[in-house]
Each structure stands twice: as structure tokens, then as C-alpha cells.
Amino acid sequence: MSHATTINPRIVEGLYCEALVLSDEVRGAFDLSGRIEQTGTDADAARIALSCEALRTTTRMMHAMAWLLNHRAYFMGELSEFQLRRYGRLAPDFPAGDAQRLALLPENLQNLVSHTENFYARLLRLDRSWREPAPGVHSALDQLRARLSQNVA
Template identity: 80%
Template sequence: MKHTSNINPRIVEGLYCEALVLSDEVRAAFDLSGRIEETGTHEDAPRIALSCEALRTTTRMMHAVAWLLNHRAYFMGELSEFQLRRYGRLAPDFPAADPERLLLLSPQIRKLIAATEEFYARLLRIDRGWREAAPGAPRAIDQLRARLGSAVA
């Protein structure tokens, strides 16, 4: 991986620290032991909303941390660029929070969910920028065809 302006070890380390702090906030906010009773009602809708958004938000942060760990491993020489490109992808279509369920949650929880969505979107932009080939650079398949052509000729 070339050290481009959009990703380098320093940026990855900063994002990793931010992800750990955000993940800890998510864990504390969605610690469901006792949280269900705090919804203040015996209705199922707020409980389901809290459970669903807890799962979605913690999964989003797990994906973000895994992506950052893969990049850290690459910069430490533990992964090749091929491995990183193949296995170090973020899901570009990870679902956002359900707007109807968000209305059933407290403002603090909604703010935290929005922060995780913004963080994930930042990682997606960085990942997309890193994956885009440099202008004029041959694609991997074109490079392979050229190597095969020169080997056969």
C-alpha cells in the first residue's frame, strides 16, 4: 500500500483510538442489563427498538474496528497488500438505523447512533479512496494478461 494522503499509519492509529472510545461508549449505552426496564413502559416497541438498534450499532462498530485492525496489521507488515485488499473491506451498504425505531429511543442514544454512522461513513470514504486505482494505472487483470502474454511469447 502506498502511503497516500488519505491513509497512512498515523491516520489509522488516530481512527483506531477514536473507534475504541466510541465502541466503549456504545457498549456502555447498550448494556442491556437493566436498560430494558429503563424504557419506562411495558410496551414491546421501545424494547424491540432498543434491542435492534443495539445490535446494529455494535455490529457497525465491530466492522469498523476490524477494518482498522486489518490496516494496522498491514502497516506492521503482518498482512500483504493483496490480503488487505481482498479481506479488509467494509460493507458499503451497511444498514443505517431505522428512523421509526430511533423515535422510540432517548436523545442520547440517537446521538450516539448518529456518531457511529458518521464514523463508519468516514471509514468508507477513506476505504473507497484507497481502493481507487491511480489514474492511468493498469488494472490487476491487465497486468496478469500482460505477464501471461510475455510468458507465452
């Protein structure tokens, strides 16, 4: 990768371990067995909030895990940098939790959702930092344009 200082196998492995633990916490926290009965039959809004935030949070963590697995594969030589740059992107506009729905959830679930959002934001910052070209480094296309403009003149 272009920016060896911003991302390396050690960083990816540490984040991967953190993501595994966080994903397991999400799975356990949003396990719906018994939760619907706890909310009662008159709490349709709470059940909908729980379902929506469970789906959004687990999807967020699946995207994070996929990004980390792609980077692990790159560092193990199973993916080329081209493949990683093309297919190993995080969705930059992944929606955050809905504040009104989150307010209907217990505090521990609200905190967990927030934790996954913060984790995903960290991955986004890391992803953006290594995708940006280093100062003074021109892309192959820029170099080709420069050569063509020199030959034309």
C-alpha cells in the first residue's frame, strides 16, 4: 500500500480482534429471543426500534469485518493492491442510528450502537488516509498526461 505508516498488518490484526469481540457483543445484545415478550404487547414502537437498530448495527459490523478481512487478505498476499482498492471500500455514508428509535432502547443497547458507530468511523478514517495519495506523488494517469503534454509542445 502507498501509506505504510497509516495501515499495516499489526493495526489490521488489532482492529480485527476488536471487531470480533464487538460483533459478538452485538449478536448477544440483539438476540431477539425473549426480548419481544419483555417489551410487552403494547410496545410496537419499541419492538420496531429494536429490530431496526439490530439490523443497522449488525450490518455496520458486517461491513467492518469485510473491510478488515480484505485487508488481512492483502497483507497475506491473497489480494493485490488493485483488488483491495477496487473492492475493499467501506460505505462512507452508512447511516447512523436513528435518535428517536435509539431513545426507545435500553441504555446498554444505546451505548453498544454508539460504540459500533465509533468503531466504524475509525475504520473510515483509516481507509480514507491510505486511499489519499501522498503529497507530491502523482497518479499514473497524471504522469501520462504530463508526458503527453510535453510531447505535444
